[in-house]
Amino acid sequence: MSNVLLIDFGSTYTKITAVDVEREVVLGTAHGITTVETDIMDGLNQALTELFAVTGKLEFTKVLGCSSAAGGLKMVAIGLVLELTVEAAKRAALGAGAKIMGVYGNELSEYEIEEIGELNPEIILLAGGTDGGNKEVILHNAKMLTTLGKDVPVIVAGNKSATPQIVKILSEVMTEVVHTENVMPRLNELNIEPARETIRDVFLRRIVEAKGLNRANKFVDQMVMPTPAAVLKAAELLGKGTAYEPGLGDLMVIDIGGATTDVYSIAKGDPQQCNVALKGLPEPFAKRTVEGDLGMRYSATALFKAAGAKMISDYAGVTELDVEAYMQKVEENVEYLPENDIESKVEIAMGRACTRLAAERHVGQLETVFTLNGPAFVQNGKDLTAVKIVVGTGGVIVNHHQPEGILKGAAYDQSTLQMLKPSAPEFWIDEKYIMASMGLLGMEYPEVAIRMMKKYIVRR
Numbered sequence: 001m002s003n004v005l006l007i008d009f010g011s012t013y014t015k016i017t018a019v020d021v022e023r024e025v026v027l028g029t030a031h032g033i034t035t036v037e038t039d040i041m042d043g044l045n046q047a048l049t050e051l052f053a054v055t056g057k058l059e060f061t062k063v064l065g066c067s068s069a070a071g072g073l074k075m076v077a078i079g080l081v082l083e084l085t086v087e088a089a090k091r092a093a094l095g096a097g098a099k100i101m102g103v104y105g106n107e108l109s110e111y112e113i114e115e116i117g118e119l120n121p122e123i124i125l126l127a128g129g130t131d132g133g134n135k136e137v138i139l140h141n142a143k144m145l146t147t148l149g150k151d152v153p154v155i156v157a158g159n160k161s162a163t164p165q166i167v168k169i170l171s172e173v174m175t176e177v178v179h180t181e182n183v184m185p186r187l188n189e190l191n192i193e194p195a196r197e198t199i200r201d202v203f204l205r206r207i208v209e210a211k212g213l214n215r216a217n218k219f220v221d222q223m224v225m226p227t228p229a230a231v232l233k234a235a236e237l238l239g240k241g242t243a244y245e246p247g248l249g250d251l252m253v254i255d256i257g258g259a260t261t262d263v264y265s266i267a268k269g270d271p272q273q274c275n276v277a278l279k280g281l282p283e284p285f286a287k288r289t290v291e292g293d294l295g296m297r298y299s300a301t302a303l304f305k306a307a308g309a310k311m312i313s314d315y316a317g318v319t320e321l322d323v324e325a326y327m328q329k330v331e332e333n334v335e336y337l338p339e340n341d342i343e344s345k346v347e348i349a350m351g352r353a354c355t356r357l358a359a360e361r362h363v364g365q366l367e368t369v370f371t372l373n374g375p376a377f378v379q380n381g382k383d384l385t386a387v388k389i390v391v392g393t394g395g396v397i398v399n400h401h402q403p404e405g406i407l408k409g410a411a412y413d414q415s416t417l418q419m420l421k422p423s424a425p426e427f428w429i430d431e432k433y434i435m436a437s438m439g440l441l442g443m444e445y446p447e448v449a450i451r452m453m454k455k456y457i458v459r460r
Contacts, residue, residue, distance in 0.1 A: 003027065004445075005060040006437035007044065007220060008227050009067040010034055012258065014043040016051060017437035018058055021448050026456060028055040029432055040216050064440040065220040068227035073098045073203050076121040079105055079158070079183075080128035080137050087281055088183040089127040089157065092192035094288045096199035097226030098123070099260075107137055108144040117148055123202055124152050125195065126166070129159030131185045142166040146173045153202050157183045157195040178202060190282055200225050228288060230439030231255060232264055235391070236286045237442045238453050239266030245447040248454070250387045252362075252422065253435070254355050254410055256394035258297035258334065261354045262290045263362040269382025269420075276366065276377045283382045289362045294354040296347075296396050297334040300327050307353040315349035318342050323349070348405050351396045356409030364420045379420070385412060387422040391457060393430035403429050404460045427460045 002022040008015045014034045018027040032046030052058065075098040079086030082105040090103050101119040104112055116124070124145065128138035138158045145154065146169060153176040156166050163179050170177045178201075181194040204223055216223075224230065231253065241247030250267035265287045271278065293302035304312070304327050309320040316323065326346040329336050338344040364381025390410045397403045404427045412423040434456055442449035 003058055003060045004441065005058075005063045006440045007063065007065040007216075008230070008436045009040065009044075009065060009216075010227065011068055011072065014040075014047050015433065015436075016044070016047045017432070017434050018051060018055065018060070019437070019441065019452065021441070021445050024448055024452050024455070026432055026434065026452070027058065029434070030054070041219065044216060044219070062444070063219060063221045064443070065216065065223045066225050066227045066230040066436055066440055067223065068097075072228070073123065073199075073226045074101050074119075074121050075099065075123045075125060075199070076101055076116055076119060077103045077125045078108065078127065078141055079103075080134060081105060083280065084187070085127045085129065085158065085184050088190055088192060089125050089195070091190070091284060091287075092157065092183050092195035093125050093199060094290065095192060095229070095232065095284065095286070096196040096203070097229030097232070097288075098199065099290060099292070108141045110144075110147075113144050113148055117150060120150075121152060122206075123199060124154045125199065126154055126156050127158040127183050127195075129162065129182075130187055131160045131182050133159055135159050135162040138162050138166060139169075142169045145170060148173075151175050153178070153206055155180060155195065155198050155202060157181065157198070160185075176202065176206060188281060190284065192284065196229075200229060224440055224443055227436050228255075228262055228290065230436040231262070231393070232286055232288050232439070233442055234435045234439035234449065234453065235264045235266050237438070237446055237450050238391070238457070239286075241450060242446050245450045247450065248389055250384075251389040251391060252359070252384060252387055252410060252425075253391045253393060254359065254397070254407060255435075256351055256354050256358075256392075256396050256406070257295055258395070259295040259299050260290050260292050261294040261358040261394075262288060263358045264288050265362065265382060265384055265387070267382065267384055267387055269364060269384055271379050272383050272385055273377070276379050276383075279367075279378045279380045283364075287362070287382065289358070291354075291358045291361060294358050296350055296354065297330060300330045300334075300350070303327075303350060303354060306357055311356075312346065312349045312353050315352045316342075316345040318345055322346060347396070348400065348402055351400070351406035352409040354409070355406055356413070359410040359421050360416065360419045366418045366420065381420070383420040385420050385423045388425055389428055390422060390425040391428045391430060391435075393433065393435050395433075398430060398433045403427070428457050429460055430457050432456050 030050035035042040
């Protein structure tokens, strides 16, 4: 027997995927309402009942899980310079699958400490200073965190010269203080993977128990990572491949949810033109961004403000009053679904707006600068114009009959020439909603996960 069960404890639904790793097939998928407030096993058992009704009773050799339940992994990132160590810390947290509640640079004030307390983060990532560089700011911030009045796990990923003293200061009031390598050991040099792994370790040891997910431990062999980290792992496998199984090459993944839109890119993103200079920090090859104001249900009001009625009505081919009427219904009832053709068009347009705005915030931008030799171009962020594949996942994409209409928002747009979005991408759909599951499977069976994604993620 070679059956593996892969579980995603989501904020709303617990989604399960059963696979046969020998035959490399999906045996079935199902979902139940996530019941983290009572007993996490209630929602899981509901999903299992639904699965077994289709597949018959299955036995599993391994059960792996990931989670974004109860709001996911909420973090605060602190550093020295906003454009440098703060940005490096933020990227490490996002790559680990976190939801960033706040970012802070320079010396923390009493007001900012109060704000961090109100944000109630589950992990604080404390960075600042290159190795051998500025120690004063990170030491000041460590001392300020001792006045937080809350016992929050702190990961120290700053100037190694100050780390022992910082750990000693924080350990006097915090139960768990973990140190790892500096996220920026030298100026403009990123080193975020050690911090990512440390964040995941702390998540699994502390946060899983705090969210009640430990009640599933008797059933789940291993809780591996936060759900967004699993999707990033799947995207990286699908794009890069392994020594034994080739990937598809550079790609983007658009994951639209009810509350957020996540964008992942697997590409170097270097300038595609010879007369363009890079600006800012080096970009990670595997990058994730998350937009908390772009969502189809819980963030519908924020989406309306960010996109505006005109963008959505233009995409839908309906009036702005039609858009306002539908979004009012969604705001009043997040479970409301389209009931006629106009509402269906607005739903697609909302998804396209989420895609467009999230993609524009993720990709790099070109800026024209004027020099003595004439105009020149500067690139800040990734140039993804050469990316040929955009993968769509998330409920509104997977369950909609026109997902490619939603994903068009990720393509290069003549109205925003400075945005370096894919110029002529193919759209692929995660029809069985398996990307998070394949990220989990890829931790132990990477080649199998790649081949299964090639089989089940469909080109439109």
